[in-house]
Amino acid sequence: MSKQVQLSAAARTHHGKGASGRLRREGRVPGIVYGYKVEPTAVSVDALELYHALHTEAGRNAMIRLDIEGATHLVIARDLQIHPIRQETQHVDFLAVDTDSQISVEVPVALVGEEDIAPGGGVVNQILYTVPVLVRPLDVPNAIEVSIEGMEIGDVKRIEDLTAELPEGAEFDTDPETTVITINAPVSEAELESLEEGVGAGSDDTGAEPAPVDVIVEPAEAEEA
Template sequence: MKVVAFERSVQGTGASRRLRNAGKTPGIIYGGAAEPKMIELDHNALFHALKKEAFHSSILDIEVEGKAEKALLRAFQMHPFKPLVLHVDFQRVSATDKIHVKVPLHFMNQENAPGVKLGHGIVNHILNELEVSCLPADLPEFLEVDLGNAELGQTLHLSDIKLPKGVSAITHGDENPAIASISLPAGGVSEAAEGETPAA
């Protein structure tokens, strides 16, 4: 994804306020061998980009004064109650250095899972994103979690997900964390249990 930015020379609260009043958002690009660079971006374009999932988990091409730099979105600050982006941080990436990024999980075939279709269970998403380590070129936009064969009472773990080549998961303490499960809603009864009810 391409992002067009402009270098900014003035800093401080007053300068940032003037930028925002002019429809711009102040930001910074840091990391790598180069010095941190103060930038400004078109607010509306940035606001709409932030609504896209891929913007948060893809390598971005940030063009500043005609020169492109590859970077990741690292942080952004929103106004407490207005639809206003106050500040944005990007981190440069190198093609040869591994990066740590949180990648969204896409849950597939939920409606067709036996635990949902036959067992009347509901899918619980325990994790919605997974932290991974990989080279920038190998970064997936999202990871698929296939629930097509999941039974009632079953829990899918990290080991049940097929990670793309060159991508490894970063787990903090738990080597094989739970990703999703299928359980009965409160007060629910599965068809199998109903069939076992003795006749009066």
């Protein structure tokens, strides 16, 4: 379940790009707090402390006890703006939550039993790496474990197959028929060469470009997400 972490915030009285830029140069991240029993409040937090708060086992779903100059709120980081080059957090939205009400969160999918796939050389094709879950804040799981032990080529696991992994009272916030995992037949070297030759054979002497052909090749071994 999500681990609660402590984080201190300071209220912001100056707004705009200039004020936000000064905060970032001082090692702070501008943000806003809104939601349950809190008026929208502009704040800033220490960049390093925020990084550590969001890098526990719970990841970005960590429940944060945010202290704003003496007033404490239970929040979750709902939206982060990341610099495209430096990968630094530029702004953060904190959603204050009610522990008795469900929230929607994206929970990572963790595969287990990959070494025990049925004989035959099946290749794991993971479609979803996170799944949306409606759950009470203090019950948010760190991950949804999906066992692929014994699965064979052609087997599929959908959202509806994972309900046993949910905490009591939680539910998936998506179509139960949504595919999460499939087991595909591997593509041999001979088949790959044949596909490549087929693409080359599409050219002619007229100088015209051949019609594009999509070639999708699953890797021989899938890495664990």
